[in-house]
Amino acid sequence: MKRILIVDDAATVRLYHRQILEAAGYKVYEAVNGIEALEKSLQQPFDLYVVDINMPKLDGYGFLRELRSQDIYQAPAIMVSTEAQTSDHQQAFAAGANAYLVKPVKPEQLLIQVKLMIGEARG
Amino acid sequence: MALIKTQTHQPIAHDERKQARDCNSLLLELENDNPMARRWAARDLADCPAASAALVSRLQLEDDVSVREVILTTLTVMGNEVAVVGLVNCLRSEKVALRNEAIEAMKQLPDEVAPIMRGLLADADPDVRIFAVNILESLRHPEVESWLISVIDHDPELNVCATAVDLLGEVGSSASREPLLRLKARYTQVPYIQFATDLALKRISDG
Numbered sequence: 001m002k003r004i005l006i007v008d009d010a011a012t013v014r015l016y017h018r019q020i021l022e023a024a025g026y027k028v029y030e031a032v033n034g035i036e037a038l039e040k041s042l043q044q045p046f047d048l049y050v051v052d053i054n055m056p057k058l059d060g061y062g063f064l065r066e067l068r069s070q071d072i073y074q075a076p077a078i079m080v081s082t083e084a085q086t087s088d089h090q091q092a093f094a095a096g097a098n099a100y101l102v103k104p105v106k107p108e109q110l111l112i113q114v115k116l117m118i119g120e121a122r123g
Numbered sequence: 124m125a126l127i128k129t130q131t132h133q134p135i136a137h138d139e140r141k142q143a144r145d146c147n148s149l150l151l152e153l154e155n156d157n158p159m160a161r162r163w164a165a166r167d168l169a170d171c172p173a174a175s176a177a178l179v180s181r182l183q184l185e186d187d188v189s190v191r192e193v194i195l196t197t198l199t200v201m202g203n204e205v206a207v208v209g210l211v212n213c214l215r216s217e218k219v220a221l222r223n224e225a226i227e228a229m230k231q232l233p234d235e236v237a238p239i240m241r242g243l244l245a246d247a248d249p250d251v252r253i254f255a256v257n258i259l260e261s262l263r264h265p266e267v268e269s270w271l272i273s274v275i276d277h278d279p280e281l282n283v284c285a286t287a288v289d290l291l292g293e294v295g296s297s298a299s300r301e302p303l304l305r306l307k308a309r310y311t312q313v314p315y316i317q318f319a320t321d322l323a324l325k326r327i328s329d330g
Contacts, residue, residue: 012289012319019318054257056227059219082253082282087217104285104315 001027002118003045007037007063008052013103017050020107021114034058038066048117049077051097053088064096076117080105146171153177158187165193169200179209182221191221195228202235211239214254226257233264240270249280256286268294275306285315292323300327
C-alpha cells in the first residue's frame with residue numbers, strides 16, 4: 001500500500017484529503033507543519049507528499065527545501081495552496097515540488113495528480 | 124541523517140550585551156553584522172517605543188530567523204500603532220516565512236488587532252483576508268464568531284470562506300448554523316465546502 005504524507009495546518013483540510021486518499025486505497029499520514037513533516041520523513045519513507053504552503057513554524061517551501069537537501073528517498077511532492085499566482089507555482093517548483101494544485105481541490109483532481117506522481121496512471 | 128539547519132538558534136541566555144543600551148545606540152546595533160548583536164538590540168529596544176518604525180523596517184530586510192522572531196516579539200510587546208501597521212504590512216510580503224511569523228505575532232495582540240480586524244477582513248487582496256482569518260484562529264476576542272459569520276455571508280472569494288468555515292467548526296455556536304447552511308447552498312458544486320460545512324455543522328450540533 002502506497003504511503004502518503006499530508007502536510008497542512010488546517011485540520012479540516014487534512015481530514016478532507018485523508019478521506020479522499022484512503023477511499024482510493026492509500027495509507028495516509030499527517031503532519032501539521034513543516035517541522036513535523038521533516039521529522040516524520042526522516043523516520044520513515046513516504047511515496048508521496050501533499051503539502052500546503054502557509055503553515056506556522058516551517059512553511060511548505062521551507063519543508064521541501066530541507067527535504068530535498070536530505071540523503072533520503074526523494075518522493076514526489078504535490079503542493080496544494082490557495083495561492084494561484086504564477087510566481088507561487090514557480091516558487092513551489094523551485095523549492096522541490098513536482099505538481100501544484102489550487103485549493104479547494106476536487107477529489108478527482110487530487111487523485112489524478114496522486115496517480116501521476118506515484119506512477120500509477122494508465123495511458 | 125542529520126537535519127540540516129540553515130539558521131542559527133543560539134539561546135539568548137548565552138549571548139552577551141557588548142554595547143551601550145541607550146535607544147540611539149541600540150538602533151545602531153540593529154544594523155550590526157553580527158546576528159547576536161542585532162538580536163540583543165531588538166530585544167532591548169522594547170523600552171524605546173519610538174524605535175518601532177526602525178524595527179518594522181529592519182523586519183523587512185532581516186534574513187536571520189532568530190532576529191526576526193525577537194523583532195516580532197518586541198513589536199508585539201510595544202503594540203503601538205506603528206508596530207501593528209508594520210505587522211499588517213508583513214501580511215503583504217512575498218516572504219512566506221515572514222508572513223507566517225507576523226500572523227503568529229498578531230494572534231497575541233487581541234486588543235490591538237481587534238480595531239483593525241474589520242479592515243483586514245475587507246482588504247482588497249484575498250490572501251490578506253485569508254491571513255486575517257488565520258489570525259482569528261487563536262485571537263481571544265468576543266467578536267471572532269461574528270466576524271467569521273460575516274465572512275462566510277459576504278466574502279466573494281471561495282478560499283476566504285473555506286478558511287473561515289474551518290475555524291467556525293472549532294469556535295462556532297448555534298449562531299453559525301444558518302450562515303453555514305447558506306454558504307453550503309451557495310457552493311453546491313464545491314465538494315470541499317460541502318465537506319467542511321457538514322463537518323462544522325456536526326461539531327456545532329454535537330456541542
